Amino acid sequence: MLEPKQYRPLLSVNNLRTSFFRKGVELPVVDDVSFEVSSGETLAIVGESGSGKSVTSLSVMRLIPSPGGRIMGGEVLFDGMDLTMLPEKRMYDVRGNEIAMIFQDPMSSLNPVLTIGEQIAESLRLHKGLSKGKAMHKAIEILRTVGFARAAEIVNEYPHQLSGGMRQRVMIAMAMSCNPKLLIADEPTTALDVTVQAQILDLMQNLKKEFNSAIILITHDLGVVAELADKVIVMYAGKVVEQASVRELFNNPQHPYTRGLMQSVPKLDQDEDRLFSIGGNVPTPDNFPKGCRFCTRCPQVMPKCHQQQPELIKVGDNHLSRCFLHEAADV
Amino acid sequence: MTSKDSVIVDQPFVAQDQLGSHRPLWRITLTKFWQNRLAVIGLVLLSIIIISALLAPWIAPHDPNWQNLRMRLQPPSAEFWLGTDHLGRDIFSRLLFAGRVSLFVGFSAMLGAITIGTTLGAIAGYYGGRVDAFIMRTVDVVISFPSIFLLITLVAIFQPSIDKLILSFALLSWTGTARLVRGEFLTLKQREYVLAARTLGMSNMSIIFRQILPNAMGPIIVAATLAVGGFILAESALSFLGLGVQPPTASWGNMLTNAQSLNVFRNAWWYPTFPGLMIFITVLSFNFVGDGLRDALDPKVLER
Amino acid sequence: GGGADQANTTTNNQAESVQSSEASTGPAQGGNFVIATPGEPITFNELYYQDSASGDVISMIHAGLIYIDESFEVQPFIARELPTISDDGLQWTYHLREDVKFHDGEQLTAEDVVFTYSIFNHPDYSGPRVSDFELLDSVVALDPFTVQFTLTEPSAKFATQAGYGILPKHILGEVPVAELGDYRAYNVERPIGAGPFKFDSWTRGQNLVVRAFDDFFLGRPHLDSITTRFVGDQNAAILLLQTGQADYVIVPINEVETVRAIPNVQLESTLALRYDYIGWNMRNPLFQDRRVRQALTHAIDRQEIVETILNDNATVAHAPVSPLSWAYNDNVPQFNYDVERAKELLAEAGWVPGPDGILVKDGKRFSFEMLSNDGNVVRRDIGVIAQQYLRQVGIEVRPAQMEWGAFIERISPPNYNFDSVVLAWGLAIDPDPQAIWHSSEIEQGLNQISYSNPVVDALIDGNVSIMDQAERAERLGKVWYALAEDQPYTFLYYPQVFAGLSPRVNGFTQHARVDVFKPYQWWLAQ
Amino acid sequence: MFNYLLRRLITVIPILLGISIISFAIMQAAPGNPAVMTMDPTISAEARARQLEALGLNDPIPVQYVKWLSGVVRGDFGLSYTQRRPVMEMILERLPNTLLLMLVATILAMLVSIPIGIYQARKRGSALDYGATVFSFAGLAMPNFWLAMMLIMLLSVQMGWFPVGGVSTLGADFSILDRLHHLILPALVLATSDMAALTRYTRSSMIDVLNQDYIRTARAKGLVERTVVYRHGLRNGLIPIVTIFALMLPTMIGGSVIVETIFSWPGIGRMFISAVFERDYPVIMAITMIAAVLTVIGNLIADICYALLDPRIEY
Amino acid sequence: MSDSMPNNSPLQSFDAQGQAQPLLRVENLKKHFPIYGGLLKRQIGSVKAVDDISFVVRPGETLGLVGESGCGKSSLGRTLIRLYEPSSGKIVFDGHDVSNLPESKLRGFRQQVQMVFQDPYSSLNPRKTIATILSEPFAAQGLYKGKERLERIDHLLQRVGLNPSLKNRYPHEFSGGQRQRIGIARALALNPKLIIADEPVSALDVSIQSQVLNILEDLQDEFKLTYLFIAHDLAVVKHISDRIGVMYLGKMMELAPKRELYSSPKHPYTQALLSAVPKAHPDEVRPDRILLKGDLPSPANPPAGCVFHTRCPKATEQCRQRTPVLQEVANDHWVACHLYGETTSEQ
Numbered sequence A: 001m002l003e004p005k006q007y008r009p010l011l012s013v014n015n016l017r018t019s020f021f022r023k024g025v026e027l028p029v030v031d032d033v034s035f036e037v038s039s040g041e042t043l044a045i046v047g048e049s050g051s052g053k054s055v056t057s058l059s060v061m062r063l064i065p066s067p068g069g070r071i072m073g074g075e076v077l078f079d080g081m082d083l084t085m086l087p088e089k090r091m092y093d094v095r096g097n098e099i100a101m102i103f104q105d106p107m108s109s110l111n112p113v114l115t116i117g118e119q120i121a122e123s124l125r126l127h128k129g130l131s132k133g134k135a136m137h138k139a140i141e142i143l144r145t146v147g148f149a150r151a152a153e154i155v156n157e158y159p160h161q162l163s164g165g166m167r168q169r170v171m172i173a174m175a176m177s178c179n180p181k182l183l184i185a186d187e188p189t190t191a192l193d194v195t196v197q198a199q200i201l202d203l204m205q206n207l208k209k210e211f212n213s214a215i216i217l218i219t220h221d222l223g224v225v226a227e228l229a230d231k232v233i234v235m236y237a238g239k240v241v242e243q244a245s246v247r248e249l250f251n252n253p254q255h256p257y258t259r260g261l262m263q264s265v266p267k268l269d270q271d272e273d274r275l276f277s278i279g280g281n282v283p284t285p286d287n288f289p290k291g292c293r294f295c296t297r298c299p300q301v302m303p304k305c306h307q308q309q310p311e312l313i314k315v316g317d318n319h320l321s322r323c324f325l326h327e328a329a330d331v
Numbered sequence B: 001m002t003s004k005d006s007v008i009v010d011q012p013f014v015a016q017d018q019l020g021s022h023r024p025l026w027r028i029t030l031t032k033f034w035q036n037r038l039a040v041i042g043l044v045l046l047s048i049i050i051i052s053a054l055l056a057p058w059i060a061p062h063d064p065n066w067q068n069l070r071m072r073l074q075p076p077s078a079e080f081w082l083g084t085d086h087l088g089r090d091i092f093s094r095l096l097f098a099g100r101v102s103l104f105v106g107f108s109a110m111l112g113a114i115t116i117g118t119t120l121g122a123i124a125g126y127y128g129g130r131v132d133a134f135i136m137r138t139v140d141v142v143i144s145f146p147s148i149f150l151l152i153t154l155v156a157i158f159q160p161s162i163d164k165l166i167l168s169f170a171l172l173s174w175t176g177t178a179r180l181v182r183g184e185f186l187t188l189k190q191r192e193y194v195l196a197a198r199t200l201g202m203s204n205m206s207i208i209f210r211q212i213l214p215n216a217m218g219p220i221i222v223a224a225t226l227a228v229g230g231f232i233l234a235e236s237a238l239s240f241l242g243l244g245v246q247p248p249t250a251s252w253g254n255m256l257t258n259a260q261s262l263n264v265f266r267n268a269w270w271y272p273t274f275p276g277l278m279i280f281i282t283v284l285s286f287n288f289v290g291d292g293l294r295d296a297l298d299p300k301v302l303e304r
Numbered sequence C: 001g002g003g004a005d006q007a008n009t010t011t012n013n014q015a016e017s018v019q020s021s022e023a024s025t026g027p028a029q030g031g032n033f034v035i036a037t038p039g040e041p042i043t044f045n046e047l048y049y050q051d052s053a054s055g056d057v058i059s060m061i062h063a064g065l066i067y068i069d070e071s072f073e074v075q076p077f078i079a080r081e082l083p084t085i086s087d088d089g090l091q092w093t094y095h096l097r098e099d100v101k102f103h104d105g106e107q108l109t110a111e112d113v114v115f116t117y118s119i120f121n122h123p124d125y126s127g128p129r130v131s132d133f134e135l136l137d138s139v140v141a142l143d144p145f146t147v148q149f150t151l152t153e154p155s156a157k158f159a160t161q162a163g164y165g166i167l168p169k170h171i172l173g174e175v176p177v178a179e180l181g182d183y184r185a186y187n188v189e190r191p192i193g194a195g196p197f198k199f200d201s202w203t204r205g206q207n208l209v210v211r212a213f214d215d216f217f218l219g220r221p222h223l224d225s226i227t228t229r230f231v232g233d234q235n236a237a238i239l240l241l242q243t244g245q246a247d248y249v250i251v252p253i254n255e256v257e258t259v260r261a262i263p264n265v266q267l268e269s270t271l272a273l274r275y276d277y278i279g280w281n282m283r284n285p286l287f288q289d290r291r292v293r294q295a296l297t298h299a300i301d302r303q304e305i306v307e308t309i310l311n312d313n314a315t316v317a318h319a320p321v322s323p324l325s326w327a328y329n330d331n332v333p334q335f336n337y338d339v340e341r342a343k344e345l346l347a348e349a350g351w352v353p354g355p356d357g358i359l360v361k362d363g364k365r366f367s368f369e370m371l372s373n374d375g376n377v378v379r380r381d382i383g384v385i386a387q388q389y390l391r392q393v394g395i396e397v398r399p400a401q402m403e404w405g406a407f408i409e410r411i412s413p414p415n416y417n418f419d420s421v422v423l424a425w426g427l428a429i430d431p432d433p434q435a436i437w438h439s440s441e442i443e444q445g446l447n448q449i450s451y452s453n454p455v456v457d458a459l460i461d462g463n464v465s466i467m468d469q470a471e472r473a474e475r476l477g478k479v480w481y482a483l484a485e486d487q488p489y490t491f492l493y494y495p496q497v498f499a500g501l502s503p504r505v506n507g508f509t510q511h512a513r514v515d516v517f518k519p520y521q522w523w524l525a526q
Numbered sequence D: 001m002f003n004y005l006l007r008r009l010i011t012v013i014p015i016l017l018g019i020s021i022i023s024f025a026i027m028q029a030a031p032g033n034p035a036v037m038t039m040d041p042t043i044s045a046e047a048r049a050r051q052l053e054a055l056g057l058n059d060p061i062p063v064q065y066v067k068w069l070s071g072v073v074r075g076d077f078g079l080s081y082t083q084r085r086p087v088m089e090m091i092l093e094r095l096p097n098t099l100l101l102m103l104v105a106t107i108l109a110m111l112v113s114i115p116i117g118i119y120q121a122r123k124r125g126s127a128l129d130y131g132a133t134v135f136s137f138a139g140l141a142m143p144n145f146w147l148a149m150m151l152i153m154l155l156s157v158q159m160g161w162f163p164v165g166g167v168s169t170l171g172a173d174f175s176i177l178d179r180l181h182h183l184i185l186p187a188l189v190l191a192t193s194d195m196a197a198l199t200r201y202t203r204s205s206m207i208d209v210l211n212q213d214y215i216r217t218a219r220a221k222g223l224v225e226r227t228v229v230y231r232h233g234l235r236n237g238l239i240p241i242v243t244i245f246a247l248m249l250p251t252m253i254g255g256s257v258i259v260e261t262i263f264s265w266p267g268i269g270r271m272f273i274s275a276v277f278e279r280d281y282p283v284i285m286a287i288t289m290i291a292a293v294l295t296v297i298g299n300l301i302a303d304i305c306y307a308l309l310d311p312r313i314e315y
Numbered sequence E: 001m002s003d004s005m006p007n008n009s010p011l012q013s014f015d016a017q018g019q020a021q022p023l024l025r026v027e028n029l030k031k032h033f034p035i036y037g038g039l040l041k042r043q044i045g046s047v048k049a050v051d052d053i054s055f056v057v058r059p060g061e062t063l064g065l066v067g068e069s070g071c072g073k074s075s076l077g078r079t080l081i082r083l084y085e086p087s088s089g090k091i092v093f094d095g096h097d098v099s100n101l102p103e104s105k106l107r108g109f110r111q112q113v114q115m116v117f118q119d120p121y122s123s124l125n126p127r128k129t130i131a132t133i134l135s136e137p138f139a140a141q142g143l144y145k146g147k148e149r150l151e152r153i154d155h156l157l158q159r160v161g162l163n164p165s166l167k168n169r170y171p172h173e174f175s176g177g178q179r180q181r182i183g184i185a186r187a188l189a190l191n192p193k194l195i196i197a198d199e200p201v202s203a204l205d206v207s208i209q210s211q212v213l214n215i216l217e218d219l220q221d222e223f224k225l226t227y228l229f230i231a232h233d234l235a236v237v238k239h240i241s242d243r244i245g246v247m248y249l250g251k252m253m254e255l256a257p258k259r260e261l262y263s264s265p266k267h268p269y270t271q272a273l274l275s276a277v278p279k280a281h282p283d284e285v286r287p288d289r290i291l292l293k294g295d296l297p298s299p300a301n302p303p304a305g306c307v308f309h310t311r312c313p314k315a316t317e318q319c320r321q322r323t324p325v326l327q328e329v330a331n332d333h334w335v336a337c338h339l340y341g342e343t344t345s346e347q
């Protein structure tokens, strides 16, 4: 799927650094993150809670809550333009139109006082200049594509009248309404039950084929990654620790964290006697270790790890990992 | 650092340094409070006011009730720092003593209202059912009472006195607290730590007092702080109508009663100004502090 | 005598010059005169009103047989002259003017007078004037313009009681007396009188307008109309005067200086027909000893109170009679400020200082409550001031204030539940001391402090039958003497009343007893 | 909706009954008989009895209550002790003035506080936010009679910009401008504390709302900030504010007592004060009940608005 | 006690199967929450959170309970531990019927059955130190005093892998995983026989989740604990349980030993549930997903007949009409579905 196409990424994030400030202290919540996504490609970002996945995606959208947070450096090249430099006015045209986003919690991500129709039509009227009636028409149409049989009625209903799975489908419909080139899905299924998650994953798979958009899929569920992603980056404490194609990552995880992560989840088709477990806790941004951020929990920690930050190192085709172990192996 | 116990083989990293520095609750609360500039200003002002009221007998330069009719409405001077009133009494000394009365009224009424409100609210919220329904219907009635009208009627027809004033204030203003506490109890009793306490076989009383109440204290304290200011203001309004604390006992409110005269307003600006200012500053400070406490005691700080 | 000469007038210089220049050209016609007052009237029927706000409006609308002038002399009004009184003092005959018309154009005749005065003694009459007419036996019209009153006993007092506004029989004649008090069609909505002004409109809470009555028997008033503006309180009234939105306000004694300071405003004043006092309830053993009461008066510096609190706008009182009255007599014992004397008297009465400095006798501390009503600023302060004065002689006073209703309740029969009270009496024109001082008034009347002195009783009995004023004055002088000596009250002072007038007001006469006096003489400079 | 309204109305009845019983009881418990107070102490016993009878004061207290209540149901609050005329009539003369004052004060409070509150929420930590915060605290701490007196002295007496009181210029023809001119100061004083409170509430409610996920969604859609704040934020932010409006009604009625007295405003607040001092119980009862009804209506309106604004509420 | 039981009850055969007497036996348990509404706030219906459920828990085993959100797992757990009053049915613990014991007599039961909660943030009182929280079980039951109590607390902390020196800290100073361990320590304090764990790892990150699961397993071995383990993550349940019950809309749909359940799920709902789990590896090829249509019906108004029939791909007319009964279709494998043989119960 990747090879024959001329490789020109739709989005390329280079050395992104986003920080929050608490009492004047900078908390580098996203630190030196780089990745690329092309049309038709799905990039998954995995990592534990607090590792900076959402902040990364919000940085792309330039929706970091401010005051409090700020993009400190790096560039976000989308279709050739650097979004971090774009005037706010131009950003309005990008958001929702060229890059759309869906969020984790469908319960709270829809405005409770506006009807579903109003909320979907809003984007269409704004970005596509459709009239009120036309936009509503289009909204019904999109709702059909995301699997609402009763689309014509749903447009007049309010979010609270829908179940979680339905709301998430509305969110997806809203995101897809303007045919965005890039869709960012921030943990779109985490809050949902498995059976509903299956419906949503199914829907996303179909949309991916249909629209040929690029997708950034944020999740902490490796199963979802295996199901949907083409490429994966693994984040830990604000840093990308490993990056690879999905097969490569599952077959040949390099970073001790990725490996630990994979071993610590119980699997349906295996009978493990005892789970592997990464001890300790994820460090919080106000006390990230000085060296490798994983050094406090790493089973293979070396003295060097406490001192120095490792770089991302190429460990295979399209496979990068941030660990001193690979250096040692090279030497 | 490693656990001595063999059971926990894979826990080598539970290190203290993972936890950051040890921050007891009061320290967090204090720090948060300290960050609120207005609240700190309020607290400082309040402390000054309360302390000087407490120390009134020692710091007042004059007998607050000593009249010198030949020295009526004297402007502020070295002898009378804030001037004299229409009976030649020293306003500064009276303000100090009046502070005791006003603060006493405010605090006592607050204690009454908060006690009633907390008790009933806790019972209603914790036990629910009929008790709850009964208490909440009572609240509905009392809360719909046009309380100022009732207050005026009450104090007017039963000769006003400090204790009746306090009682009326308390009886008419516990409803807000009751609703607040009930709401807190309704949510808190669903908290898993309360359920846990129940599964441990704790008695209802311990659960109410040891598990729920401490966690509901934040909003109660805030309400209490704001209430004191409210009552001081209410007393002054009644005093304006001649129905507050009765002379010769001085309260800030009734010092203003005598200052209502146009003559005083025109020719003795200091007389209406200072008691008014005291009320204003005190109430303002209570509100500042209450607001600061609201943030500082916000349980969200602790929950994540 | 010696009433009117006590009244004085102070006017701002500027205003005076305006006034004098206008005076030469004579009164101007027209204009709307604005009175600002906190009180709103209740009824315009003089037989039923009790409040001064109603009284003020009634003075504009109604006319009586006689009126009492600013020197407290009785003057004929609808009557052509003062009544002729039979030798036994029982028959009083009034001759009416023949040019008096009601506002609806009907002629006022003797029938109307008879009609009006018959109501007082009607068994169904429930108004507040019953006691005034207990001695009235009958009233008849001798001819269309002559009325004769017959009394059961001679009464000097009756001379002043013929001032009630005459009601039109042609309108009220059919109304049962029992319903008259609540007959709103007349009493409130459309009062018809023979006075100088016709009722025009009443917007409650805002204002009441009366208009000049063209056929008023003394000629059309100078003013076109008088508007009484109802305001929230005295302060508001004074502010209206200052901002030129009112022409006349009654100035409370504690605001006199305020008004005096307003440029161009005229301040009129006269001694009020009133005295303020502290009453000692003799049901309480504390006050049963005359020496104690005298000591109490000695201990309070009334002169200082007058000079300071009242800004000298009052005169120290020693007896329950106004200096304005012909019955006034200053030959009475005076108990002026003398702390030592007070202490002596208390010691004589057996009071000795206790451990805390408060006097004790038979194990009882000299401590009592001094009640006043909250409406009155000055009287409320007096309680506080008295507390300090009496403290000097070892007596503890606990000042207390009550809202007026509750206050009256407590000091009136059958409760008499008080130790001492700060209050004032507004006096009637006739100086009869019966109602307040006679021991027969203890059970039901106004003798709230339960004063009882057989000598005084005897002097009071029959005083009203003495038709000779000088003779009666002498007798009353003895009453004043006895009362002053007994000190059932500490007589405080006779206050002045003040009227604040806008600079354009002319022809205003200050009267000690009524706020609205001869409004038909008022006029406004253009 | 109809059912909901009906249900709410039904719950109002016991509340009003409770209030009336308590008020009635308090007045009965008061020492002495106020009706007697207005009578001449020297009148005959029969005349007195007759008057008491006429006022219905000879009945046992529960009977008096029931009579009173049955009158009230028919819109008859009895006769005023002092004025001897139907209380209802007296109230109808005054109530419109009070309502007008309250209405203008409410509008004033809304117009000032909501935009400021929103601005504060958007520009948290700005100088203006800080300033408005201090101001709204000051508004809450200011005794209103005090403020009223200061404003009169300053703006009416010293500067002469406003009349010192009353509803309209004497003798002048009716004009809206003149009315407004008289309304501004009393309405401002009446509105002050609510204005302050409302500003605080709007601020915190909007801060709350602007932190919600759906606001982030709206931003992610590319909506301009104005649309995000007003279309998506305000509608949600207003929902809790509606409750504050309901709470404002009773404080405003209460505030009218003092404001009307100071500004010589002929409303029920001022009438209440005179009635209290004259112990005119029928008037006191009537005004208390009317204030209660207004309070309850305020709550009702709030509930209805709540239901209208928030589609999640089921009725 | 057993004579009150109907003959065809699954309980009987469970008993017969079990090596020992069951630790917990649940018979026809219902928990209905009333719904109030209408003009007079009368009860107008009820949420059938737990609707006629019967099963046993054998000593020493882990019984897993799975099901989608809102299917009544927590309600069941809380009713079992008598946090909720059962609407009807019987709870027999260790041979004693505890379903109707008054609050005052529950003390003994409370010592033996404990609960671990889902939310590590709300399950510890934020205003109390860890030491206080852990001393509460002893205080409530009047066990141990003074120094001994403190020693116990230290011991408990060590058991769950926490440094006892941290005991004077407040919950907010701990991470989610650590808090969950404190919650486990509290449940362990009274040496219970049965622990009901209501989604103890759902709120935790994957890497932390395994720490807690391991501790639970270790403790079970050490103290011979019995678990009722509630979760919605099928993989986690499978990892820790011996037998698994699948719930749907307040009913038990299938109950079987874990391997049996995963290898040959019988109930169409179980089948759909299992097929919905995302694949563990990108290369994995699986038969097509069984996508359930529609949404979970409201437990206030469950469908008649089989509650699953509205979404069941294999539903027949009979499913719409009759409620299937849980019956044994293979060794220790129980299913409530009309596809497996005739049942007699009529609705």
Ligand SMILES: Nc1ncnc2c1ncn2[C@@H]1O[C@H](COP(=O)(O)OP(=O)(O)OP(=O)(O)O)[C@@H](O)[C@H]1O
Pocket: A020, A021, A029, A047, A048, A049, A050, A051, A052, A053, A054, A055, A056, A065, A068, A069, A220, A284, A285
């Ligand atoms: N508005 C904010 N203010 C301060 N810190 C923030 C804010 N938003 C996020 N952070 C911090 O940034 C870090 C990364 O947060 P982020 O939301 O990106 O994590 P995540 O990987 O998306 O986690 P999750 O899986 O929980 O969604 C966290 O430590 C968080 O505390």
Ligand SMILES: Nc1ncnc2c1ncn2[C@@H]1O[C@H](COP(=O)(O)OP(=O)(O)OP(=O)(O)O)[C@@H](O)[C@H]1O
Pocket: E033, E047, E048, E049, E067, E068, E069, E070, E071, E072, E073, E074, E075, E076, E232, E299
């Ligand atoms: N206290 C309660 N009062 C009323 N209804 C309740 C109560 N507790 C739970 N319910 C209802 O009972 C049903 C079952 O809820 P329960 O919490 O037992 O589900 P669950 O399976 O634990 O779900 P989850 O996976 O979300 O925890 C739900 O519809 C819920 O709304």
Ligand SMILES: [Mg+2]
Pocket: A053, A054, A055, A186, A187
């Ligand atoms: Mg996130």
Ligand SMILES: [Mg+2]
Pocket: E073, E074, E075, E198, E199
């Ligand atoms: Mg649950």
